[in-house]
Amino acid sequence: MKKIFGLVLAFALISGGLVFAGGAADGEAAAAGDDLIVVGYAQVGAESDWRTANTESFRSTFVPENGYRLIFDDAQQKQENQIKAIRSFIQQDVDYIVVAPVVETGWETVLGEAKAAGIPVILSDRQMKLSDESLYLCWVGGDFLKEGRDSVTWLNNYLAEIGRADEPINVVLLQGTIGSSAQVGRTQGITEGLAENPNYTLLAAQTGEFTQAKGQEVMESFLKAYDDIDVVFAENDNMAFGAIDAIKAAGKVPGEDIIIISFDAVREAFNRIIAGELNCAVECNPLHGPRVDEIIKTLEAGGTVEKIQYVQEGLFDITNAEELLPTRAY
Numbered sequence: 574m575k576k577i578f579g580l581v582l583a584f585a586l587i588s589g590g591l592v593f594a595g596g597a598a599d600g601e602a603a604a605a606g607d608d609l610i611v612v613g614y615a616q617v618g619a620e621s622d623w624r625t626a627n628t629e630s631f632r633s634t635f636v637p638e639n640g641y642r643l644i645f646d647d648a649q650q651k652q653e654n655q656i657k658a659i660r661s662f663i664q665q666d667v668d669y670i671v672v673a674p675v676v677e678t679g680w681e682t683v684l685g686e687a688k689a690a691g692i693p694v695i696l697s698d699r700q701m702k703l704s705d706e707s708l709y710l711c712w713v714g715g716d717f718l719k720e721g722r723d724s725v726t727w728l729n730n731y732l733a734e735i736g737r738a739d740e741p742i743n744v745v746l747l748q749g750t751i752g753s754s755a756q757v758g759r760t761q762g763i764t765e766g767l768a769e770n771p772n773y774t775l776l777a778a779q780t781g782e783f784t785q786a787k788g789q790e791v792m793e794s795f796l797k798a799y800d801d802i803d804v805v806f807a808e809n810d811n812m813a814f815g816a817i818d819a820i821k822a823a824g825k826v827p828g829e830d831i832i833i834i835s836f837d838a839v840r841e842a843f844n845r846i847i848a849g850e851l852n853c854a855v856e857c858n859p860l861h862g863p864r865v866d867e868i869i870k871t872l873e874a875g876g877t878v879e880k881i882q883y884v885q886e887g888l889f890d891i892t893n894a895e896e897l898l899p900t901r902a903y
């Protein structure tokens with residue numbers, strides 16, 4: 574909807590049999606000559622069920638019927654690809670750039686370029702650590718630190734409930750992509766929470782890159798190294814699913830011999846809780862499309878938006894999973 578491209582100069586001058594016609598200067602201008610708001614979304618990748626739901630949320634929200642043209646880019650979990658995508662959005666002179674940054678740092682240069690081009694940048698899902706906060710307009714996503722803390726609170730309560738509050742408890746941690754704000758926040762919340770209880774020992778922490786395959790692989794190596802694991806924290810559901818497979822293959826019963834706690838709470842996590850294989854899933858809501866839509870509509874109407882917007886999130890276990898499963902769309 575770039576105003577300047579929207580101005581299509583078309584005139585015909587008929588004089589002495591001569592016809593002059595002026596139109597849009599090029600194909601791009603012609604394509605942008607509609608009333609649609611053009612949004613470039615630099616997505617992380619397709620590493621998890623959460624990510625698939627997030628992509629679908631943007632694809633179904635940013636449609637022409639809702640006033641948008643979406644340019645979607647999947648960076649395959651690589652920051653360099655996201656930087657390239659942002660540069661291409663700038664070149665295409667989009668109206669808004671939305672970024673779900675794969676990692677927190679290293680964005681100043683490219684966001685400076687967007688700023689110089691006068692294109693507002695909205696962050697969604699993960700956060701950035703920037704020396705200059707004016708490089709982005711606002712952010713909307715989950716509170717990862719709180720999620721981490723909540724997961725340990727759940728464990729404390731659960732161990733008390735099953736009469737194991739005074740036992741020594743050995744913990745392993747499957748981390749997300751190192752340097753992503755989802756990993757940084759959850760790891761901090763978990764490790765701080767564990768440190769408050771002298772019964773807990775964190776045996777090992779390693780990244781499973783937020784994927785099921787890597788989660789399984791790392792859990793296999795943990796199981797080989799330690800025969801006395803009591804609890805696994807997986808920083809997303811898919812790594813927990815991989816860990817469940819690894820635990821079964823090692824001849825142990827997931828959810829019983831080893832307590833498993835994950836993050837995201839996608840539909841499959843509810844199934845696993847009901848099956849008794851997963852003990853707790855801390856919610857991280859991926860449906861950011863409508864939230865970013867609301868932000869853009871507010872801005873287009875001349876309004877202002879909150880710089881940081883946390884989404885309210887819950888926690889699911891055997892006490893509520895069955896009841897809530899039908900409400901889970903992703």
Ligand code: GYE
Pocket residue numbers: 620621622623624698699715755783808809810811836837857
């Ligand atoms: O937990 C994980 C995904 O950034 C919150 O990324 C997101 C995380 C989510 O790969 O499944």
